[in-house]
Amino acid sequence: MNMDINLIEKLVRDVVEEINLDKVVKEGQLTKACFGVFETMDAAVEASYTAQKKLLASPMKKREAYVQVIRDVVLKKENLEMLSKLTVEETGMGNYEHKVIKNRLAAEKTPGTEDLTTHALTGDDGLTLEEYCPFGVVGAVTPTTNPTETIISNGISMIAGGNTVVFSPHPRAKKVSIKLIQMINKALEEVGAPKNLITTVREPSIENTNIMMNHPKINVLVATGGPGIVKMVMSTGKKAIGAGAGNPPVVVDETVDMEKAAIDIVKGCSFDNNLPCIAEKEVIAVDHIADYLIHYMKENGAYELNDPSDIQKLMALVMNDKGGPKTNFVGKSAVHILKELGITVGSDIKVIIMETEKDHPFVIEELMMPILPIVRAKDVDEAIDIAYEAEKGNRHTAMMHSKNVDKLTKMAKLLQTTIFVKNAPSYAGIGVGGEGCTTFTIAGPTGEGLTTAKSFCRKRRCVMTEALHIR
Ligand code: NAD
The missing domain is CATH 3.40.605.10 (Aldehyde Dehydrogenase; Chain A, domain 1)
Structure with missing residues (x-):
């Protein structure tokens, strides 16, 4: 009985202390x-x-x-x-x-x-x-x-x-x-x-x-x-x-299970509404599989904008005068962004996709929102070159969906990123579904890495x- 009273007293003290802390700070x-x-x-x-x-x-x-x-x-x-x-x-x-x-x-x-x-x-x-x-x-x-x-x-x-x-x-x-x-x-x-x-x-x-x-x-x-x-x-x-900062590209070639690649990309890109610096920011797909990839992405939570005027409107909505992301759209869900654009979708929609050229602002800028441009490349070598340009020398993170070890090696060597994830969502690189420890401070510029x-x-x-x- 005594113990119960002591315990209650301690709990009350803790609660009072907690309330006071909040009060003084507020x-x-x-x-x-x-x-x-x-x-x-x-x-x-x-x-x-x-x-x-x-x-x-x-x-x-x-x-x-x-x-x-x-x-x-x-x-x-x-x-x-x-x-x-x-x-x-x-x-x-x-x-x-x-x-x-x-x-x-x-x-x-x-x-x-x-x-x-x-x-x-x-x-x-x-x-x-x-x-x-x-x-x-x-x-x-x-x-x-x-x-x-x-x-x-x-x-x-x-x-x-x-x-x-x-x-x-x-x-x-x-x-x-x-x-x-x-x-x-x-x-x-x-x-x-x-x-x-x-x-x-x-x-x-x-x-x-x-x-x-x-x-x-x-x-x-x-x-x-x-x-x-x-x-x-x-x-x-x-x-x-x-x-x-990062601006992680994803390359997809013709050698992989396209549905799995699509699911991995949507999952990685939409994780915490694309806030992680490691999250997928643009896709470069080999031309002759790009349609399949887009098809499977749409089956697995992506909403495609086809009309160039909609893409233009989206740019005006989420980007500021300096060409960067508007703070009030960073980390917002695809559902929210589309709603602001006048498009109502269900909660199954996680990512907004669209086809763009390789130098489109959505490709070049680190938006940190679930907007994912898709660029077509004539072959995997061209896709790797485009990814290299899009990563802008941050040497931060990149993903590749491929079974071709030579091309995987080529991309890893060319981009020199701290994290290179193969055939998985980006977050495998910080220990979610991938081997290894985690960190939220990935020091590329000064070389400590993870x-x-x-x-x-x-x-x-x-x-x-x-x-x-x-x-
Ligand atoms: P941010 O650069 O706006 O702010 C980061 C921190 O720096 C904040 O505490 C901010 O107050 C401070 N800061 C910024 N400018 C300052 C200034 N002039 N003087 C003093 N302090 C200043 O970045 P953010 O929007 O908070 O985070 C997103 C960015 O961080 C993205 O570019 C993302 O890629 C990057 N990031 C990188 C990693 C990594 O591990 N490499 C991890 C998370 C985020």
């Missing part, structure tokens, strides 16, 4: 540290600096336990659902069910401390160890397209690597980012972890991001976003990891001579 009354959320960027960095010293002094076993706490707090059903719902509400982008999959993926498949493999060299001169050690305090800029997924995955990797992290979330995703950071810190504090392993500011802004990037106590910068922010972190003079704990570490050497060589 009313802007947050004046001091509150589960990692600070009034100024300077305070957020200082707290992170102090926390990192404590983390460095903690045993590896504890570090792994903290990583497990992040996984557990995110994977709690009600948290997973709340974070996914809040993200869609706040950003107005994406699909709730797919956000649940992405958040779960980030929590389950981001590697922890096991990623930090030690390299040992022994010989007559003794023992030399090469180990992955923390940089210190990481400054991480996160995108609006995967706001929570990036914080979860970066948080796990960076803490596993022995770093603490100051996040600079996208202002349009600040509420959900702050909520997640507070939930993680609260859970970490409950198991006795150092306070403020993950911090941020109450009002994320470009100004605060600039303060973070130039703060002397930030040792390494990580930018997940468009080309602007990647260029900015790379020009600070600090060590920078840049995970930039980032894991060791990407956020320095390699250091420890040498002992004349002893500890036991062979």
